[in-house]
Amino acid sequence: MLIRDGFPGQRLRVLPRPRVAEALSTPITGRMLVTDAGHFPHAAAHGRDRPRGAEEVVVILCTGGAGHLEVRGEEHPVAPGEVAVIPRGEPHRYRADPRDPWTIWWMHVTGADADDLVTAITQPSNDFSPVMQVHDPYAAKAALEHALVSLERDETLASLFAASGAAWGLLAQLAADRARGAKETGDPILAAQDYLREHLETTTSVAELATIAGLSVSHFSARFRLASGMGVVEYHKRLRSARARELLITTEATVADIARAVGYDDPFYFSRQFRAINGTSPSSYRLSFRDRSQPHD
Template sequence: MYHTWMRYFTPSPVHHRLGLVCLGVGLQHGALPTVGPRTLDHHVAVVVSSGGGWYRGPDGRRTTVTAPALIWLTPGVPHHYAADPGTGWDEAFVDFTGPATATYTELGYIEPERPVVPLADAQSARAAIGRIARAARPGNPLLEVETAAAVHELLVALRRARADTAADGDPVLSALARDAFTPLSVAEHAARHGMTAAELRAAVRRAAGRSPKDYLLTVRLGRAKELLAATDLPVAAVARRVGYDDPAYFSRLFTRRVGTAPIRFREQQGRTVPGGWSTTVPDPEHPPTLLTGSG
């Protein structure tokens, strides 16, 4: 015995230009029928919240699926899977497509080479899928855009929920961000973690989808933008604060990556903050508010 609910969508060519569109969503549980063998022309994320079963890919090897887990179904890849007939499983799936899938794959959010991914928790992914399901109500004029936004959210939730990711993020990335403003080479950063440069590159590529050098650059430039926008520090002082002793090199690097010179960025964004720029992340449940007096 099993229960199933599903909806399918046909986004217009205009919606496809969003880069990512949702093609369908489903919620199922119980001893579901076997799927496949089949091959699809789009991506599907199958989130198994409870129960277990198996997955078989093109190599014919059978992989055990134990909840919580994610099954990636990718275009052109034959697949075959099923819930255990005795216990069944609780499943939610989202079909999606678009050119942004190539970028998400390059960044490591979609993993074609690892079709079965253990999850630490399926709650946030199920919440994103729930938003897609609610958007599927009849007559919703925002359907295509609302579901497309939720697919982006789902991919982030699935990346964060991977069982090999710590709850507070990847420790290597956290350490790199902490030390980003010190004049260290990639090899010196690696040595601080007891790693070779190649091991550090592999770890950062796996966690952030980029090289350590590029990751450090994004952290430095982010801080530089904050200092340019919120303080009156000279550009040379900003450069030193973010790890560059040569202000001319910093300006060239900033201009090439940001698309505008530091001085021009300050003119566009500058708003000096009396008392300095807060480094405390606001609580989403209690954001900063303007307090008005009675006079």
């Protein structure tokens, strides 16, 4: 049995249908409108079966676990760092992998620009391909989160504009990724950054990263700072902070458990590092986000 929603730690926003109709009559949101957005962490048994397709374009970014998309008689696996883009009206069925359920960020979009961009993404050479590797999955996740946060704020035109901008940027980038072809490999700095993202829980020295990159420590450090705008230690600290913010929002884990999950054995030291970047403590950050997410009279 497939479950539509209701997962621990999920975030979900859906515009009322009358608001959708109003927004589609406005020039900007009439061309690109995010109608639904969400984040489902470790979504066991999640899935949908739409024999007539959806009214909007469906975009699903997998950031963990795995899933499967069935469309036009073919099954497409969806792995971390991959995105499924389903044109509106396209019959489909998708589901989380039963042994390793996916974690996803997703949105529904509609409008003339959405349709044009989706055609560029899914049919670059008249060869329908609804699943693709994202060249920068972290930027894609940020765009989807931006769209979701905008809808979580309120349903004013300003928030809808913000969500539309994030969606337009994401779809345009996916179209560019598709046009460029397979993700380029071989950049030693990108490899080092990927390594840091994948090893948040461990401490990695600059010398170790330089070895991974195949460069001297001094050359690697200079190139890393040029590419990232900061040194390795600061870059890794900010990656850890971003992951900690996500865990604070989407889980009930204690601050100590989250500290360990992102590589800090000492929760007090973690809290000091978190405050230095975010201007508030982990506990206050969690409470303030929940306050913003609650409906107000």
